[in-house]
Amino acid sequence: MPIRRRRVLLGALAALGATALARYGSAEASSTSGPAGLLEVTTGWTSGPEQGGLQALLAALKGRAPNVTFVAGDASNPAGTDLAARLADGPPPDSFRCSGGDELAELAPRLEPLDALAAARGWTAGLPGALLPRLRAGGALYGVPAGARRTNLLWTNPRLLAAAGAAPPPRDTGALLARLRQLAATGTTPLAVGGPAEVLHLAETVLLAAHGPDGFAALWRPGGPWRGSAATGALRTLDALLALAAPPAPDADWTDAARLLGTGRAGYLVTGDWADTWLREDLGLRPGTDYGWSAAPGTEALFQSRTDVFALPRAARNRTAALAWLDVCAGLDGQVALNGARAAVPARTDLPDPTRALFGPYARWSLDEWRTRRPVDSLTHGGLLAPRRRAAALAAAREFTGHRDSARLARELAAL
Structure with a gap:
């Protein structure tokens, strides 16, 4: 399958099929049949x-559609407008990634309903029933999930915690604060936090722990219970956590925090499953020995995540190739390839045991969690809020790192 450079193209795509997971299950296809031509897909996955x-994922697509030329779409057209404008005014990409939930629902009027196609092509096979509402808007199916990135995770440096006597995993935010204070007494930074996005990530984690999934969802609807004791207590906990953390720099991100954890300069980190790949590959650490993980305290029964969902615009120029792309995204071979390469989980739960064995230690644990925990949308990284509201929440978190007024933060989040 030829790959053509256009705007934000991924230079490394020539290395398709380099890993065993990428080669898993690729369907055979004739070079003289099937879809052909340019397929533009906007993913934002550039690094x-x-x-x-x-x-x-493209290695799996190559097996099904060798005559398709993949073009990595840009979220903006040459005039600089965003994806929503491209969907409204054209030309749209043939498919694009979003996070499901409100983000997908906002774009639904410009998308093709997928119920009939999904039934005919098996796109919802193996999916958890609780995930399906996040793929719908107005009762119709508009998204095909390819995988899920978990966000409610607590990462640890086991050696550092054992030396401080703080090794047992905390079961709630109160226990986490106690562990952090215990670690602070040794002179070590207890908690690593990146920039403003990680502050918002930490805020939604403590809010989810305080409210549970239904109460957490209610916060973001009109008249949400921001004046209640649960929200007030959670945001005070957020302030207490930041008081025990390395000060988050405005230009920092999660990798800065992960480096503190991985190099033994911090004991705890709250961030998503992307930390596993970075700690293991960039720092060369051993999972389960040099770093550990668990669900964030108070959220053990939940799998908060960003679901990577692909949609079909009504005016897709190469609809046939787009359908082949959605086939791969929904299929076991494509989902195993995509998520095995990045330590996320396939959206499908019907993976055979030999396939599960291809995943690393963290990912195998996460596969079990995805099958047994309730899925919940992430605010910071997922589709809980549409993009403009999410951007406003990030701005409020950025301001909070300076003023540290939890009542003001509550007012600003309530205004969303």
Whole structure:
């Protein structure tokens, strides 16, 4: 399958099929049949583990559609407008990635309903029933999930915690604060936090722990219970956590925090599953020995995540190739390739045991969690809010790192 450079193209895509996971289950296809031509897909996966996952996913696509030329779409057209404008005014990409939930629902009027296609092509096979509402808008199916990135995770440096006597995993935010204070007494930074996005990530984690999934969802609807004791207590906990953390720099991100954890300069980190690939590959650490993980305290029964969903615009120029792309995204071979390369989980739960064995230690644990925990949308990284509201929440978190007024933060989040 030829790959053509256009705007934000991924230079490393020539290395398709380099990993065993990328080669898993690729369907055979004749070079003289099937879809052909340019296929433009907007993913935003231009670096790091996401880029590797896209490479692996394209290897699976190559087996099904060798005559398709993949074009990595840009979220903006040459005039600089965003994806929503491209969908409204054209030309749209043939498919694009979004996070499901409100983000997908906002774009639904410009998308093709997929119920009949999904039934005919098996696109919802193996999916958890609780995930399906996040793929719908107005009762119709508009998204095909390819995988899920978990966000409610607590990462640890086991050696550092054992030396401080703080090794047992905390079961709630109160226990986490106690562990952090215990670690602070040794002179070590207890908690690593990146920039403003990671502050918002930490905020939604403590809010989810305080409210549970239904109460957490209610916060973001009109008249949400922001004045209640649960929200007030959670945001005070957020302030207490930041008081025990390395000060988050405005230009820092999660990799800065992960480096503190991985190099033994911090004991705990709250961030998503992308930390596994970075700690293992960039720092060369051993999972389960040099770093550990668990669900964030108070959220053990939940799998909060960003679901990577692909949609079909009504005016897709190469609809036939787009359908082949959605086939791969929905299929076991494509989902195993994509998520095995980036330590995320396939959206499908019907993976055979030999396939599960291809995943690493963290990912195998996460596969079990995905099958047994309730899925919940992420605010910071997922589709809980549409993009404009999410951007406003990030701005509020950025301001909070300076003023540290939890009542003001509550007012600003309530205004969303």
